[in-house]
Amino acid sequence: MATESVTAPMPGVFYRRPDPEEPPFVEVGDEVTEGEKVGLVGVMKNFHDINAPTDGTIAAINFENEEAVEAGDEVIEIETA
Amino acid sequence: MSDARIERTELPDARYEHGGDDHVFVELDESMSFDANFRAMAITQQIRERDIEGINEIAPANASYMVQFDPDVIRPESVLGELREIAAETDIEEYSWETRIIDVPVLFRDPWTHETLMEFRDRHQTPDSTDLEYSAELNGFDSVEAFIDAFVSAPHMVTMVGFVPGLPWCFQMVPQEDQMEVPKYKQPRTDTPSRTIGFGGAFSVIYPVQGAGGYQMYGRTPIEVLDVDQELPGFEESMVFPNPGDILNYRPVDREEYDAVRERVEAGTYEYDTATAEFEPDEFFESPYEYNERLSEVLYE
Amino acid sequence: MMRILEGGTSTTVQDLGRFGQYHIGMPPSGAMDQFSHRVANALVGNDEDAAALEMTYQGSTIEFTEDAVIALTGAEMPVELDGEPVPMYSAVRVEAGQTLDAEFATEGARTYLAVAGGIDVPEVMGSRSTYTLVGIGGLEGRTLQEGDELPVGDGGADAEAVLGNSVAEERVAGVAPEEGVRVIVGLFDYRLTDESRAELTDAEWTVTPEADRVGYRLEGPELDFVEREQPFGAGTDPSNVVDVGYPIGSIQLPQQPIVVMRDAVTGGGYATVGTVISTDRDVLAQRRTHETVSFEAVTLEEAVEARTARNERLEAIVESLDP
Known part of the structure; x- marks a missing residue:
């Protein structure tokens, strides 16, 4: 078992859902595949996809929806098999 | 009078x-x-x-x-x-200048600004009434109709252009005691339909493009004030139609006329209804209502 | 030709700006960090007002279909050319068929990419600068996206002379200096209470995620206006004035401050309480979302001196380079 982190590529606001009415992209325990969208970072009204770097299971989501993130912040942790 | x-x-x-x-x-x-x-x-x-x-x-x-x-x-x-x-x-x-008097057809209480103002009710002073109802009451009118009558009873002079390209700020050409005033939205909206007729402070505006805004919304005009491609008649010299010193005459129209004018604008065949006159401040100050009447005659005869 | 494979967060074509149209509501646009933009052009031997790319936060991926000479300045952004790192502040040869790939900026917000010959999009009202709100200038008046193609101006192919050009590190202004951003307090500052007027320059302000080319929206302590009977036509809120033109760099106060930037709304009815001086708008333009900024009050004389010092620094850089 190993853990890989998903980092915020730029400073902005972290979004766990595509829009306020929709369910979150992922929850802790969800299986994800490499390249799957797991969140968004918004800055200047642009939204940047955050994708899983690997197949695995979501082990932790370290930020709330709409919380401020810095570039390099580890927003999500994925446990790989 | x-x-x-x-x-x-x-x-x-x-x-x-x-x-x-x-x-x-x-x-x-x-x-x-x-x-x-x-x-x-x-x-x-x-x-x-x-x-x-x-x-x-x-x-x-x-x-x-x-x-x-x-x-x-x-x-x-x-x-x-x-x-x-x-x-x-x-x-x-x-100081006097040659002014343009411009006919601006307006569909008051149009469906587009109505939808937008309902969407942003939480940013407004009165969540339970429309911008027009609020403005009418604030300025002591019995009805929205009476407020609109006052709004169009005298022309509005363009006193500034800006905010975004082509947006005219206009000051109604009546004595101060007859001028209306309204506050802006408590929190600016993130959306305003293009060609919205707005009012804030003592200024009416025409929003050239869709976007943020804080003025009370009363209606929509089918005509453009900005044409970045300069393809429409009237935009040969500049992408912006109104200039400071121009006089706008808001004229209420029904949906049928609104649609008809809009169709011509979109086809590129709409010609602005304008007239020119030498604007003499002294004469205007001396008897504004009579002076406005004369301007109106120049435009519509 | 430069073919865009990935647009990035917000990449636009900018030159020094479009002037003479403020009175119809048209802001100047142009490079947010004018100093870095000028240095980029000087490195590749362009005129100072040649059009270059302004890449914000995440840069673009660009395939060159012809030989070119480029230079990168401004925010630190890891950039690779066919997998090899590209030094910043140097004229670099690019061969036809090579792909330039820009990552996220690691320090600062805006990186400039100049190409010898300039980016040859049509001028609109005397400028190639992009103004996205009404969609003019640059490429179709918008930010770049996958599939776009940018023509490069003549002179790009014969730029052998500039290939040795680079700017020594000590000459390059830090993109995120610790010192304050200098302002001339004024315009409607008298509308603030004494406490709030002091707070403007004492407080640390945080750059919000909305801060963009139109305005830098900041967050910090609440500032209060002196209560008064509002002048006729101003509107009822104490922050309202009879609508005025906003200087570029002016700090307006709807509730929290917004510093008006180069895609400015040209006027409006909020009290402005000071103006960031021309040299330090470049500095502010490199502040990232969530970073802080503090304002330092200076006199007009100090602002003019800062401008002179900047001009001398720029001149020294330009003179050290081959044209």
């Missing part, structure tokens, strides 16, 4: 301020008046005629004006000196 006059406004000493090292801002009065606006227009016209090297932007506003310059070419103190000199030499007593 009222025989009211518009009293001339004695302007205070102008206030000169440096906006960084490359702008000078000049406030002619804290309050809005035709005198302050006409003086801003007259002075900025003089600045333009002097063609001072280094000055890039000359922007008249409602009761103030601003210039932007290249501080590597002309020093800020020199700009300020030039402006004071020009102001001292500018007398608006004999």
